[in-house]
Amino acid sequence: MTAPTWKYENFEPAGSAIGYRITRKLDEVQSDFQKIEIYETTDWGNLMLIDGAVMLTTRDNFLYHEMMSHPALFTHADPRQVVIIGGGDCGTLREVLKHPGVAKAVQCDIDEQVTRMAEKHFPELCDSNHDPRAELLFDDGIAYMKNAAPGSLDIVIVDSTDPVGPAEGLFNKAFYESCFRALKDDGILVQQSESPLVLLDLIKEMRGEMRKAGFITFKTLPFPQPCYPTGWWSCTLARKSGGFDFRQQDAAAKMFNTKYYSADIHRGASTLPPFVAAALGE
């Protein structure tokens, strides 16, 4: 038993870092796309890094996974067909499948090794991988959305790494055009949109590209996420038309458990702090 040491992620674009006290490295694999490492921490359960960037910890991933799924699904009137691009740790898939109305949820992550690592080191996130409504694909999400049948989807969730490396192509007009085409008229695109404090430009740019692809209305919801830079994160929802009023009664009466998400939290996250609203021109 060696003494715990500290492992840091220096996040260069923000000039800030997050770190964890770790006891040992549990696993490491160099996949065709990236290096995946798993560490055991003293207080946060297991920790996954991809190319040195913190992806998730056992302790706090519920914040991200709940906020990437439930706001979009409770905003849509009747979400049945869902596609998750990325999301290889399967945590978003698990949340999506808590909605009994969902008929099918496809998870398309380019890197099978992320899911294999999640099955080993975050098994609780993979609870629903064998749900008959789930389909796990290990393929290029850009190509998948390009080939998706027009008007076939209710929700597309882009649960990716930062816009560098394999995920870069998930943040531009061409990809959003594929999403636009594949979504039904009342469909919703939702994407992780980084820190509202230090990466406001990225949110603006993302919305700009979505707009060029045809999306009309946007909603950015902030939420706490300690393992990501600044500890404050966001998702951005986009629609072809219509607003973001959500099914508040259904959310309040939901028959499944969540730790962070609630109708009240959803309502609270729907109003941006003044400095974020001003930067986004709202």
Add this chain to the structure above:
Amino acid sequence: MTAPTWKYENFEPAGSAIGYRITRKLDEVQSDFQKIEIYETTDWGNLMLIDGAVMLTTRDNFLYHEMMSHPALFTHADPRQVVIIGGGDCGTLREVLKHPGVAKAVQCDIDEQVTRMAEKHFPELCDSNHDPRAELLFDDGIAYMKNAAPGSLDIVIVDSTDPVGPAEGLFNKAFYESCFRALKDDGILVQQSESPLVLLDLIKEMRGEMRKAGFITFKTLPFPQPCYPTGWWSCTLARKSGGFDFRQQDAAAKMFNTKYYSADIHRGASTLPPFVAAALGE
């Protein structure tokens, strides 16, 4: 010009760390109570550490200072007499004095050097130090509250460091009894209450001590604060009686600027996430 380096705070109780990319040390003083250091960062303006713990950065301190003051002041019907215990950087004082109805705001920090460092390196926080309604004392906050005239105060804000070292005595029944006695019947005590993710036990313990001192009702408001452990922080309000409905119309119509606080943000923060509510028995 040396190359930037990284400076980390390892937060032992949570097993997590926060760091900044720094260009140089601007200042350092060993006061009678603690070591205060100021660094220049590449992206966060100036950074103050006390005994190695991050106190504030130029870029993100508005979150904490606004949330330590405006929710309490807009909850009270007519706050006139305010005392800040700690708060030596003067940022909370500045926010309090934005309320035109405040007749007097006393800031009592034990360490004059904190204020001297703030004046030099965070001058924007000291904008209101010469407001005729402001009184800056450098004295023991515990003694100050013990000697405060009974029923003389509307708001007491405990803006302190963590409950170790000089601030330890600000988290127990004896201190809260002094606050209880000094507050009017409709007064409000507000205290920074650490991270709702990893320090829930501290919030529970704090409420327990406040209750023993006579406080009846409590409200914990979470907010983002990137420079503190987990990036997610909270303040806890306590009253002798009555609830925490706030002056929503006044907050919405306020004549001063805030970057994070708004009536909507206040309303949103008033509902705790399910896992926090459950832990606090709400």
